Amino acid sequence: MGCAVSCVHQTTMALFGKHSNPSNSDQDARVKLERKLYLAKESPESDFDLSDCQLQKLPSGIFCICKVYRKEHLFLNENYLRSLDDGGQLSDLYLLKVLNLSYNKFSRLPSDIKYLVNLTEFYVQNNQLKYIPEEIQYLQNLQILDVSKNRLKKLTPSLGKLKNLRRLNITTNEELNELCPEICHATNLISIELDCEKYVYPPPEVIAKTTAEIMQFLCNKLNIEYVAPSGDLEVFMIQSPTCSTNDPFVRQPTITWEEQEAAITEQENKMHEAAKERREKFLTTVIHDQLVLDTEILKVQEARETERQKLLKAIQVDEIEIACLVANFIESERLNPEIVQQQLAHEQAEHDRLLEITRQNYDNLRKAEVMKAMESLIKEDYYIQHSMKNYENSNKDLKQNVLMEELEGMDKLQEFIKTKDESRSVLVGQLLEDHDVQKAVVASLVERTDARSWSLNQEIALISSHLAKLSIIEQEKKKLQLTYNYNELLHQRTQLVTLLDDLLDQQSIRRKQLIDTLKEMEQNDADKTTDFWLRNYQKLLDSAPKSLLNMGKQLDPQFAIYLLQEGVIHCLPFLVKFLFSENVSLLNLTSKQLKESGVTLASDREGILRAINCYVGSKTQQSFDPPQKQEAPSLPVQTSSEEQLCTGVVSSTDVESLTMQTECVICMDEKCEVVFIPCGHMCCCQECANKELDSCPMCRGSIERKIKVVVA
DSSP, X not given: OHHHHHHXXXXXXXXXXXXXXXXXXXXXXXXXXXXXXXXXXXXXXXXXXXXTSOOSSOOTTHHHHHHHTTOOEXXXXXXXXXXXXXXXXXXXGTTOOEEEOOSSOOSOOOGGGGGOTTOOEEEOOSSOOOOOOGGGGGOTTOOEEEOOSSOOOOOOGGGGGOTTOOEEEXXXXXXXXXXXXXXXGOTTOOEEEOOGGGOOXXXXXXXXXXHXXXXXXXXXXXXXXXXXXXXXXXXXXXXXXSOXXXXXXXXXXXXXXXXXXXXXXXHHHHHHHHHHHHHHHHHHHHHHHHHHHHXXXXXXXXXXXXXXXXXXXXXXXXXXXXXXXHHHHHHTTTTOHHHHHHHHHHHHHHHHHHHHHHXXXXXXXXXXXHHHHXXXXXXHHXXXXXXXXXXXXXXXXXXXXXXXXXXXXXXXXXXXXXXXXXXXXXXXXXXXXXXHHHXXXXXXXXXXXXXXXXXXXXXXXXXXXXXXXXXXXXHHHHHXXXXXXXXXXXXXXXXXXXXXXXXXXXXXXXXXXXXXXXXXXXXXXXXXXXXXXXXXXXXXXXXXXXXXXXXXXXXXXXXXXHHHHHTOGGGGGGGHHHHSOSSOOGGGOOHHHHHHHTOOOXXXXXXXXXXXXXXXXXXXXXXXXXXXXXXXXXXXXXXXXXXXXXXXXXXXXXXXHHSOOOBOTTTSSSBOOEEEETTOOEEEOHHHHTSOOOBOTTTOOBOSEEEEOOOO
């Protein structure tokens, strides 16, 4: 027994697979296994839990441990086991009542399960079993058998010999479509769990009925009388502490393994401290009683030693008298030798008798002392055993109370989660029915798909980008202590701020017009349904081009600048199909195609073509180096790579590189989002600008008002 347990630590590498450098999960599983083995030996409970330890094979001697420590419940679920051969002899598990082998990789069950004669519950769901062995008929005490989620093709008739079987679960076995008629001999079977739609025998109309009607049908097929199950047996359901969520017989996990281990450790520490206090108190009492007993024994020994000394003195006096008598006899020997010899013999016999009596008294006294000491030791041993039994009972009661509290806590937590889900569903329903929210979403989508609003947003973004660039240039000049062209930068900022004010006013006017349009739509709609705004939102999504909604993130800023310079930025939504089409290139775009796409004004078409030519020329100049000897000017020949460069859109990675990254001069963390009027500096984020600032952080000029913009 001891050798089998000691080998567990040496063979842990074989249990979890051969790895030279084990991972943290393997290390945690190894520590968890060693801890569970320790708890199994130290705990007086009948549970032996080795679940969720990542075992590929059983540690040797496990079945012997169950036999020695009288374990009745063995949990081996949630591992990677394929066989039970390494655990020892299955005959050692004859005391076992519950065996859980679920969530493993068993393809067959050993024939030695016939030795588990006291087994009442057997769980082997979520494995790879193809058949149930005939030896299962010897488990006459079996009440629950769960073989769901396996690969069973048919059932063995031996199941009918399990007279005490109460519950049978055979669900989720894809190839199993028949019930063997012999199962009706299990007269105490009250529940058969199966997939009704897959079975051909019994017929589907019988399978859809209750268990009692199915059993009665099978009995009729075998021409035997149906006997209803008796109510004498009671079904016990012992669940493993760690099982998966798909198992209806197993408790759901609520906390992580580390938290569970910490809670168990804390509980064990408290129990050990309480036991230590009781042990110290008990030892103190025992030591005190021992001291009192030693004192009394010392007194008795001193009294007896005094008596012994007195007896020795009396013996010495008698010996002196005898010596005198012997001397007198020797002196008188010459007078009468025969009488003297008789007296000497008589004296010797008397002396021997007295010595024998003294020795017997001493032996009796010593025996009485030994018997009294043995009696006191027996009483002490009985008192210690009684105290240990009381301690074990109190420990068991404490564990049961803790488990009950944990179950109550789990019930309350499930109730709370259910209430929270219901409230969330109610809130989602209210949100869908909220008229104002739907209206705001439609207004936002209308503004995104509106051509004028889109062009205003692009112009504002470009001006904001230029203001940010000017602020960066001025910061760099200040760092280098350069004052050249300061007035020119100021003039440019002033013009850009004026233009930005004008665009913001136009944007406000356009938003007001869109809001009036939405109000008109709502007033003119004859069908007043609750989902009016949802239907309009869907119409806008269906009618608007998909690429238009994300054009702001993919449009080349250089192309937008040329359109803005030509005054045709508002026509950009009509160019969506050309920008995102693989068949049409900007280089081959004609006035006729623009007119067909919706650009009706000839001036707008000419401006778009001029902007495209400028954009193509700038891209061509950037992508090709000039030749060493310039000959007569001619139009550059566009290759396929040039056509790719002049598409007018950029990838997601290019968008990130083109975005102007400016940092706040105050906090040095966030991006600049606020423009100060009238100086035109864009150098602060929204949070820093909300603080009480009277002057610009860069030029120290007075601030009349602040404008929040977004840098494109």
